[in-house]
Amino acid sequence: MNRENDLQSAAPPHATREAILAAALDAYSKFGFRGATTRRIAEAAGVNEVTIFRHFGSKDTLLGEALRSIPADELHTRLPEEPRDPAAELSAWSEDQLAHLRGKRSMIRTCMGEIEERPEMTDCAATVPRAAFAELCRYLVRLREAGMAFTDFDERVTAVTLMGALFSDAMGREMMPEIYPPTDRAAREYSGLVLRAIGADDNTRAAFADATGAPRG
Amino acid sequence: MNRENDLQSAAPPHATREAILAAALDAYSKFGFRGATTRRIAEAAGVNEVTIFRHFGSKDTLLGEALRSIPADELHTRLPEEPRDPAAELSAWSEDQLAHLRGKRSMIRTCMGEIEERPEMTDCAATVPRAAFAELCRYLVRLREAGMAFTDFDERVTAVTLMGALFSDAMGREMMPEIYPPTDRAAREYSGLVLRAIGADDNTRAAFADATGAPRG
DNA sequence: CTGAAATGCAAGTAGTTACTTGCTTACATC
DNA sequence: GATGTAAGCAAGTAACTACTTGCATTTCAG
Numbered sequence: 001m002n003r004e005n006d007l008q009s010a011a012p013p014h015a016t017r018e019a020i021l022a023a024a025l026d027a028y029s030k031f032g033f034r035g036a037t038t039r040r041i042a043e044a045a046g047v048n049e050v051t052i053f054r055h056f057g058s059k060d061t062l063l064g065e066a067l068r069s070i071p072a073d074e075l076h077t078r079l080p081e082e083p084r085d086p087a088a089e090l091s092a093w094s095e096d097q098l099a100h101l102r103g104k105r106s107m108i109r110t111c112m113g114e115i116e117e118r119p120e121m122t123d124c125a126a127t128v129p130r131a132a133f134a135e136l137c138r139y140l141v142r143l144r145e146a147g148m149a150f151t152d153f154d155e156r157v158t159a160v161t162l163m164g165a166l167f168s169d170a171m172g173r174e175m176m177p178e179i180y181p182p183t184d185r186a187a188r189e190y191s192g193l194v195l196r197a198i199g200a201d202d203n204t205r206a207a208f209a210d211a212t213g214a215p216r217g
Numbered sequence: 218m219n220r221e222n223d224l225q226s227a228a229p230p231h232a233t234r235e236a237i238l239a240a241a242l243d244a245y246s247k248f249g250f251r252g253a254t255t256r257r258i259a260e261a262a263g264v265n266e267v268t269i270f271r272h273f274g275s276k277d278t279l280l281g282e283a284l285r286s287i288p289a290d291e292l293h294t295r296l297p298e299e300p301r302d303p304a305a306e307l308s309a310w311s312e313d314q315l316a317h318l319r320g321k322r323s324m325i326r327t328c329m330g331e332i333e334e335r336p337e338m339t340d341c342a343a344t345v346p347r348a349a350f351a352e353l354c355r356y357l358v359r360l361r362e363a364g365m366a367f368t369d370f371d372e373r374v375t376a377v378t379l380m381g382a383l384f385s386d387a388m389g390r391e392m393m394p395e396i397y398p399p400t401d402r403a404a405r406e407y408s409g410l411v412l413r414a415i416g417a418d419d420n421t422r423a424a425f426a427d428a429t430g431a432p433r434g
Numbered sequence: 435c436t437g438a439a440a441t442g443c444a445a446g447t448a449g450t451t452a453c454t455t456g457c458t459t460a461c462a463t464c
Numbered sequence: 465g466a467t468g469t470a471a472g473c474a475a476g477t478a479a480c481t482a483c484t485t486g487c488a489t490t491t492c493a494g
Binding site for chain 1: 440441442
């Protein structure tokens with residue numbers, strides 16, 4: 001058995017292994033679990049099919065490991081601790097989220113399609129949006145505490161609504177491009193609408209600027 | 218050849234055919250194209266596997282026909298021609314949309330997962346939301362024209378945001394229940410937020426009631 | 435130089451898939 | 465009662481699936 005041996009031979013230590021994992025991820029996101037055949041993965045990785053089994057034992061193990069290796073991706077644009085320009089800040093953050101969702105839409109769609117049949121394999125899909133939700137909620141609370149928004153809005157509903165709009169845009173634009181705003185304006189529009197709903201848009205803030213300081217306080 | 222013969226024998230004329238179509242749809246929504254094996258469909262339909270091929274010739278034809286047979290489903294709650302109580306009306310409509318999305322979430326998810334590999338098979342998924350979008354846009358315009366909302370909002374962005382929130386709720390709640398509002402309040406919350414963004418919530422309307430009649434006019 | 439480890443290649447196994455063929459049974463109308 | 469049609473059943477085909485085995489080749493470490 002060739003287990004527990006981290007001192008391989010070839011130039012980059014785990015080159016073959018990484019190539020297989022990458023190819024597996026790619027095949028899975030394109031064709032789903034059933035469509036990600038070991039033959040297809042081997043070809044894409046430029047590796048003999050048996051090498052896959054020698055490394056991972058089974059297709060299930062391989063794909064499980066590949067999917068578990070994702071989350072260590074990259075952390076995204078953070079929302080500032082002290083909000084100054086909500087419109088600009090939230091728009092930039094939304095743009096970033098949208099870019100991430102668009103880039104991973106193939107994988108996200110596949111995971112969604114398989115979540116009922118293989119729930120354990122698709123956990124990975126939840127970690128990023130969960131983190132984004134938490135981050136967004138914190139920012140909205142800070143907005144309120146800074147007197148830059150109404151005092152009585154529900155930050156969770158607000159956060160989930162914005163994220164829903166971004167998610168729907170990333171998933172549905174290819175299928176129904178007519179119903180979405182132009183790509184370059186989309187993030188700004190969604191975040192703008194949400195800010196208007198909580199009284200954190202420029203107009204509302206200006207109107208309340210010289211009053212109590214916080215609208216609806 | 219047994220084609221072009223609409224005068225069958227058994228009690229309900231197309232009973233077998235319909236059973237196969239229903240089973241095919243069910244299997245597809247649960248397991249996707251590759252997972253919807255003819256054997257599985259035959260078992261679910263209580264029919265011999267060969268009967269499937271005698272009726273439809275091939276699996277592709279069967280699933281194509283099954284998916285094309287969906288849209289003649291049911292039309293949904295319509296938004297009133299003359300808005301009276303936006304909060305109640307939009308909330309009820311959202312509830313209805315949400316119920317529909319939740320009911321079909323398995324099929325929707327599968328279609329999303331297969332849209333890249335088999336785009337022609339998943340057209341069906343777009344017709345319902347397209348119609349809903351159009352209906353919602355029309356209602357929002359009527360709201361504006363009736364002086365029940367701001368005059369300067371973008372009804373398309375507003376519509377797509379609300380629909381995005383509903384879509385995200387229906388698709389994501391199982392995976393991340395913590396981030397969504399309680400099921401029974403969700404539709405009301407999303408529609409309420411959106412109405413606040415366009416000045417059509419009860420508070421804003423009351424504030425502008427005795428002024429020009431239309432906020433931000 | 436030697437040996438072990440990583441990989442490739444050829445071949446094979448057993449299960450599954452879509453789909454076919456041939457024959458039989460049941461019903462239903464004429 | 466004859467005819468035809470829909471359906472079942474048994475069996476088989478060719479392709480593909482995950483996975484295995486045995487053997488040869490490369491490569492690098494000691």
